[in-house]
Amino acid sequence: MTIRLFNTMSRKIEEFTPLAEGKVGFYSCGPTVYHYAHIGNLRYFIQNDVLKRMLTENGYKVTHVINITDVGHLTSDADSGEDKMEKGAARDNKSVWEIAKFYKDEFLRDFDDLNLIRPTYMPHATEYIQEQIDLIKQLEELGYTYEIEGDGIYYDTSKFVGYGKLTGGSLSGNRAGARVEFNSLKRNPTDFALWKFSPKDEKRQMEWDSPWGVGFPGWHTECCAMSMKLLGNHFDIHAGGEDLSRIHHNNEIAQSEPIVGAPWVKYWMHTSFLVDKSGEKMSKSNGEFLGMEAIRSRGFDPMAYKYLVLLSHFQAQLAFSWEGLESASNGYKNIVKKLATLLSETDKGTVDKAVYDIWHDKMLSTLSDNMKTAETLVIVQDLLKNSDINPATKIALFEFVDRLLGLQFIDRANKLNSLESEVAPAEVQALADARTNAKSEKNWALADELRAQIDAAGWNIIDTPNGSKLVKKI
Numbered sequence: 001m002t003i004r005l006f007n008t009m010s011r012k013i014e015e016f017t018p019l020a021e022g023k024v025g026f027y028s029c030g031p032t033v034y035h036y037a038h039i040g041n042l043r044y045f046i047q048n049d050v051l052k053r054m055l056t057e058n059g060y061k062v063t064h065v066i067n068i069t070d071v072g073h074l075t076s077d078a079d080s081g082e083d084k085m086e087k088g089a090a091r092d093n094k095s096v097w098e099i100a101k102f103y104k105d106e107f108l109r110d111f112d113d114l115n116l117i118r119p120t121y122m123p124h125a126t127e128y129i130q131e132q133i134d135l136i137k138q139l140e141e142l143g144y145t146y147e148i149e150g151d152g153i154y155y156d157t158s159k160f161v162g163y164g165k166l167t168g169g170s171l172s173g174n175r176a177g178a179r180v181e182f183n184s185l186k187r188n189p190t191d192f193a194l195w196k197f198s199p200k201d202e203k204r205q206m207e208w209d210s211p212w213g214v215g216f217p218g219w220h221t222e223c224c225a226m227s228m229k230l231l232g233n234h235f236d237i238h239a240g241g242e243d244l245s246r247i248h249h250n251n252e253i254a255q256s257e258p259i260v261g262a263p264w265v266k267y268w269m270h271t272s273f274l275v276d277k278s279g280e281k282m283s284k285s286n287g288e289f290l291g292m293e294a295i296r297s298r299g300f301d302p303m304a305y306k307y308l309v310l311l312s313h314f315q316a317q318l319a320f321s322w323e324g325l326e327s328a329s330n331g332y333k334n335i336v337k338k339l340a341t342l343l344s345e346t347d348k349g350t351v352d353k354a355v356y357d358i359w360h361d362k363m364l365s366t367l368s369d370n371m372k373t374a375e376t377l378v379i380v381q382d383l384l385k386n387s388d389i390n391p392a393t394k395i396a397l398f399e400f401v402d403r404l405l406g407l408q409f410i411d412r413a414n415k416l417n418s419l420e421s422e423v424a425p426a427e428v429q430a431l432a433d434a435r436t437n438a439k440s441e442k443n444w445a446l447a448d449e450l451r452a453q454i455d456a457a458g459w460n461i462i463d464t465p466n467g468s469k470l471v472k473k474i
């Protein structure tokens with residue numbers, strides 16, 4: 001099946017052809033483990049997961065790398081400011097190594113809750129220090145580096161023809177003449193640190209010996225060293241959030257192409273931001289940090305968030321609101337309910353291979369066309385509505401949908417069916433009986449109050465022509 005993907009480098013949708021037949025090397029810039037992952041960041045990992053699933057369903061063997069940044073990511077893109085990890089450790093009153101482990105585990109918990117397939121490799125930057133030093137040495141031999149005394153080894157971007165080509169235009173973020181630490185000046189405003197020296201009067205928790213002095217690698221170097229070590233000098237797809245393209249990824253290209261030749265990577269893919277109602281990049285909501293815990297603690301299924309994400313295209317910004325999540329959650333639950341009914345039917349028929357193939361191809365080709373997730377979900381809805389298709393064929397197609405999108409429809413529908421048969425505890429049944437009495441006495445206020453109590457106890461009360469029924473909430 002033809003796969004088409006938007007490539008940030010060419011700014012065009014291109015037909016996807018891998019470097020090696022049947023295989024895809026895929027690198028996703030991973031989290032800096034100094035804090036919980038934000039749901040905007042998780043949006044990007046959801047999109048990467050669906051991309052990987054789509055490639056796999058097209059028959060490719062995907063080697064996927066997500067790195068763990070546990071050193072060197074400074075609070076400012078201009079290579080000044082604090083190390084995010086050291087800052088996070090001071091905030092939590094723990095060691096840098098402790099917070100790296102803690103927030104990586106939290107990241108993996110979110111990852112699993114969202115049913116994202118674990119990557120083939122998850123390398124830590126601190127495990128690849130020698131590879132980073134080797135890479136800097138190669139750049140030094142090629143004449144791309146210079147030292148700022150007392151500060152670090154820098155990359156001279158004026159030496160690399162085509163610097164900034166991933167995004168084009170001027171890279172005005174690093175202002176000309178911007179001062180870096182120790183009052184030294186970079187040769188060019190876009191130059192960046194390859195190796196930072198530890199401050200003379202301060203012992204960092206993370207520091208290593210190098211040919212240039214004790215210190216730590218710059219953030220942009222780790223992704224080059226790890227991706228090339230694990231995927232080879234050239235690989236197919238490099239992904240990141242849209243905020244990484246201008247500086248981080250242009251810098252990665254500037255470090256890699258002088259060593260391995262151009263083009264280093266074949267396709268660059270960037271997921272857009274999650275934004276608030278005013279279109280600003282979302283970081284907090286009314287002062288509350290928006291991680292998965294905020295979603296879980298409000299009783300939302302993580303799949304509801306994933307469903308919301310897949311209703312938008314990865315290149316479009318997604319405006320997040322709790323109302324929007326509520327409505328996505330209802331949409332998700334509607335599909336689950338309909339599927340649960342299909343699963344409980346006694347006469348399902350047999351899978352119609354011809355019909356299966358048509359719908360399978362329709363969904364896979366839509367998703368393979370530059371990741372049209374929302375359009376794929378429309379086909380899923382159409383499939384459920386179609387009364388000409390028997391339950392067995394629909395269920396078989398949902399098994400495919402679950403592999404393709406990872407939305408766990410069948411799992412949730414089975415859970416719903418088992419909850420349907422679960423008997424409510426005596427105290428909840430007593431509330432339901434009291435509500436039936438209140439209704440027969442037309443005491444609507446009391447009936448509403450009792451419904452709220454049943455709801456708070458984790459049960460739904462459904463009124464049917466044969467009386468009310470208690471069903472455990474999913």
Ligand SMILES: [Zn+2]
Pocket residue numbers: 029030223248
């Ligand atoms: Zn990176």
